[in-house]
Amino acid sequence: MPRITFIEPSGSRRVVDAPIGVTLMEAAVQNGVQGILALCGGACACGTCHVYVDAAWLPRLTPREEMEEGMLECAWEPRDNSRLSCQVHITADLDGLEVTVPLRQGA
Amino acid sequence: MISTIVIVGGGQAGAQAVDTLRRAGFPGRLLLICDEPELPYQRPPLSKKYLSGELTAERLPFRHRAFYDEHRIELKLGVRAAAVDPRARRVDLADGEALNYDRLLLCLGATARRLSCPGADLPGLHYLRSVADAAPIKAAIKPGSRVLIIGGGYIGLETAATCRHMGCEVTVLELADRVMNRVVSPCVSQFFEQEHRARGINILCNTRVARLEGAGRIERVICADGSEIAADTVIAGVGAIAVTALASDAGLACDNGIIVDEYCRTQDEAIFAAGDCTNHPSLRFGRRVRIESVDNAFEQAKTAALNLLDRKISHDRVPWFWSDQFDSKLLIAGLSQDYDRQVLRGDPASRSFSVCYLKGDELMAVEAVNHSKDYMAARKLIAERARMNTAKLANPSLALQDAVNQTGS
Numbered sequence: 001m002p003r004i005t006f007i008e009p010s011g012s013r014r015v016v017d018a019p020i021g022v023t024l025m026e027a028a029v030q031n032g033v034q035g036i037l038a039l040c041g042g043a044c045a046c047g048t049c050h051v052y053v054d055a056a057w058l059p060r061l062t063p064r065e066e067m068e069e070g071m072l073e074c075a076w077e078p079r080d081n082s083r084l085s086c087q088v089h090i091t092a093d094l095d096g097l098e099v100t101v102p103l104r105q106g107a
Numbered sequence: 108m109i110s111t112i113v114i115v116g117g118g119q120a121g122a123q124a125v126d127t128l129r130r131a132g133f134p135g136r137l138l139l140i141c142d143e144p145e146l147p148y149q150r151p152p153l154s155k156k157y158l159s160g161e162l163t164a165e166r167l168p169f170r171h172r173a174f175y176d177e178h179r180i181e182l183k184l185g186v187r188a189a190a191v192d193p194r195a196r197r198v199d200l201a202d203g204e205a206l207n208y209d210r211l212l213l214c215l216g217a218t219a220r221r222l223s224c225p226g227a228d229l230p231g232l233h234y235l236r237s238v239a240d241a242a243p244i245k246a247a248i249k250p251g252s253r254v255l256i257i258g259g260g261y262i263g264l265e266t267a268a269t270c271r272h273m274g275c276e277v278t279v280l281e282l283a284d285r286v287m288n289r290v291v292s293p294c295v296s297q298f299f300e301q302e303h304r305a306r307g308i309n310i311l312c313n314t315r316v317a318r319l320e321g322a323g324r325i326e327r328v329i330c331a332d333g334s335e336i337a338a339d340t341v342i343a344g345v346g347a348i349a350v351t352a353l354a355s356d357a358g359l360a361c362d363n364g365i366i367v368d369e370y371c372r373t374q375d376e377a378i379f380a381a382g383d384c385t386n387h388p389s390l391r392f393g394r395r396v397r398i399e400s401v402d403n404a405f406e407q408a409k410t411a412a413l414n415l416l417d418r419k420i421s422h423d424r425v426p427w428f429w430s431d432q433f434d435s436k437l438l439i440a441g442l443s444q445d446y447d448r449q450v451l452r453g454d455p456a457s458r459s460f461s462v463c464y465l466k467g468d469e470l471m472a473v474e475a476v477n478h479s480k481d482y483m484a485a486r487k488l489i490a491e492r493a494r495m496n497t498a499k500l501a502n503p504s505l506a507l508q509d510a511v512n513q514t515g516s
Contacts, residue, residue, distance in 0.1 A: 025409035026166065032174045034130070041149040044400070045438060047483055065218065070479030074487065074508075104326050107486035 002095035006051075008034040009103045018087035018090045024099070025049040025085035042086035047071040048105040049085040050078075054098040061088055076104040109209045110135040112415055113198050115188045116166050116354065117141025117148065118215030119401050120382030120408035122169045124212055127412035129178040137180050138206060140198070144185035145238055146172060151401060153241045154265040155431050160245070160274055167238065191357040193375045205213040210377055210415040213354055213365060214408060217347035217383040217399055222257065226319030229328075233342045235262055247340040250274030255328055255338035257316055259286030260431045262344030264299060264430055278309040278336055280328070285312055290428075292462045295437065295474050298455045346401055349384045362386055364397040367419040371411035379415055381407040390423040391490065392442050392471075398426050425490045427482075438482035441472030441489040450495075452481065453503035460503070461485075468494040468512055484508045 001017040006028055008014055014034075018027035028036040028049070036064050037048035053061065057083060064072070068087045072078045085099070112128060117139055125139050133144030133230050141147065148167035156162035175182050187201040191211065198206045219234035221227065233244050244266075248254060254270045256263045271277045279286070285296040286303075300310055315331035319341065327337045349364040359373045360366040364386030371379045371387070382404035389396045403426050410422040428439040435458070446464040453460030461475040461482070470493050473485035484507040488495075499510035 022166065029169065030171050030174075032126075032170060032177075037405070039405050040429060041151055041401075043151065043155075043429060043431055043436070044479070045431075045436060046427070047479075065478070067479045071483055073480055074483030107483045107490075 001089055002090055002097070004090070004094065005098040006033045007037075007100040008096070009101055010034065013070055014044060015101060018094075020090055020092060022090055023086050024051070024083075024088040024090060024097075027090060028085060033101065035103075035105065036085060037105050038086060044084060044087060047075045047084065047107060050075050050102055051099040051104055052079055052083045052102065053081045053083050053088075054100075055081050057094070057097050060093050073084075074107055076106060077102055109133075109416065111208050112136070113138045113140065113206050113208040114212045114214060115140045115198065116216055116382070117143060117147040117182075117184065118214060118216045118382065119169075119404035120214035120216070121212075121293065122147035123405050123408040124214060124381065125175075125178070125180045125407045126170075131413055131416060133416060136468055138183060138198065139175075139180055139244055140183045140186060140188050142185065142187040143237060143239070146170070146175075146182070146184070147246045148238065149401075150236070153238065154235055154262055154492070155269055158241055158245060158248070158266065158269045164238070188353055191378070193357050193359075193378060196377055205316065208258065208377070212408075212411055212415060213373075213378065213380040213384065214382045214404070215350035215353060215365075215380070215384040217349050219343070220346040220348050222316070222319075222345065224318050225314055226321070226325065228322055229319055229323075229325045231321065231324040231339070231341060232319060233340065235266060235342060235344065236347070242405055244342060248273045248275050251276065252339045253337060254339045255280065255294040256339065256344065257328070258344040258346070259283075260290070260312065260313070260344055260346065261287070261434075263342070264303065264432050265430060266342055266344060267303060268306075271303075271306055272433070277307075278311065278338070279303070280314045280316060280330070280336075281310065281312045282315055282364070286310065290439070290443075291437070291474050292443075292449055293461060294451060295476060298476055299432060299435070299437070302435055304371075306433060307458070315430040324444055347383070349386070349397060351384060354378075354380065354384075369406055369423065370414045370419055371422055372414065379411045381411040387422060388482065389442070390421060391425060391492075392445065394445075396442065400426055400428050400452050402427050419484070427475075427486055435477055436479075438479060439472065440475075440482055440485040441470070443472035443474070446471050448497075450497060450500045452501065452507075453478070460500050461507075463495070463500055463507075465495060465497070468497065470495050473507070481507045
């Protein structure tokens with residue numbers, strides 16, 4: 001199972017085993033990673049599962065689509081490496097991925 | 108001293124409350140009672156990806172069981188809370204167990220409004236609120252089966268879209284002259300009606316159901332104008348009612364929801380309530396509201412949980428809602444009941460537009476269709492009580508936040 005590291009807002013590192021096929025958001029939420037709320041459950045409708053992806057990993061992710069782009073633009077402190085974790089699907093390729101959870105979620 | 112907290116209801120609000128309490132460092136005994144047997148799970152997918160089979164049952168729960176064990180949260184699943192005795196500070200469960208509490212949080216949710224017409228007791232009529240409700244619907248929606256949906260609201264239309272996607276023949280009956288008439292503006296209704304019709308769904312507005320008929324199970328629906336529609340499966344999505352009996356039986360004031368103050372507290376100082384079941388004040392909108400949404404359940408439960416620990420935090424958020432129907436996404440920020448003007452941004456024909464609701468020049472609500480930027484900006488601007496420049500607002504090439512009236516007049 002791909003192993004993903006979440007750096008929580010408190011600075012602590014949470015390592016989670018994520019089954020292939022689920023989303024990065026689900027892997028975080030089901031394991032209780034702090035700071036990822038994901039209120040809409042992955043519908044790209046709330047902007048509360050925002051993460052910063054370690055830049056080295058960005059090329060391995062499918063690019064952002066328009067809805068996600070619009071959500072992130074008005075999210076709290078968006079950056080070039082911002083993603084909604086509900087839009088990132090876990091693949092074998094992502095074993096070792098590291099993402100940082102922002103201090104706040106939402107608009 | 109607060110040593111035991113009991114939470115009744117394992118939906119979004121109840122699941123959030125236990126989480127917040129442990130994260131806030133509550134060290135005592137924490138119990139979550141839920142009449143459904145499943146681990147607390149998400150309801151929104153029930154009419155969408157869960158119904159279509161795209162999302163499997165094991166992906167519905169908010170948390171794995173290990174999370175509850177790790178945080179010493181005692182789950183009592185599949186057990187109904189039968190009564191609350193506020194004087195003794197005790198909850199009696201239907202299985203005979205009695206639980207004493209120092210603080211009680213009621214997250215009772217809402218229940219589907221039932222049809223009352225003749226034939227409403229026939230097999231083949233479904234409501235959709237829980238995983239258990241979804242099971243017979245999932246089994247019934249086979250390619251070619253005739254599905255009739257009563258009610259063109261969120262649940263009705265989302266379910267219609269899913270059933271159509273599964274290959275069913277779908278008819279939607281709506282009492283009003285347009286779908287979602289209580290929650291969106293006419294042009295948004297029209298957009299979604301077109302989306303549904305373009306995919307072969309038969310939407311009949313201004314249509315009242317007179318009775319359901321069939322030999323042993325529903326075979327047809329008879330409308331008030333005498334017309335008949337044959338159906339294999341009927342699903343009613345005609346609104347929801349706050350679940351309040353446990354509270355009202357305990358003597359707590361209820362009126363379209365359990366009455367709570369801005370701190371989520373009921374009349375009893377040891378009993379709080381959160382989520383769909385509450386009638387609560389909205390400071391931002393200046394009136395009492397009952398809101399059925401994931402977001403409100405989450406935020407109110409979080410606030411209530413902290414107030415259970417004797418904090419004093421107001422629940423004051425701008426609500427938001429969403430609905431997925433086919434490949435379109437409806438995103439709503441704010442409450443649109445109190446306004447004097449609507450401003451359209453963009454062209455519905457482009458499939459991406461929004462409708463802004465203004466009271467004077469203050470932004471009260473935004474309905475965004477396939478337009479996440481306006482929606483996210485609106486959530487912030489509505490909370491800030493932003494005043495808008497109408498001419499700029501009507502120009503969709505300007506970002507919503509750039510249509511704020513800078514003069515402050």
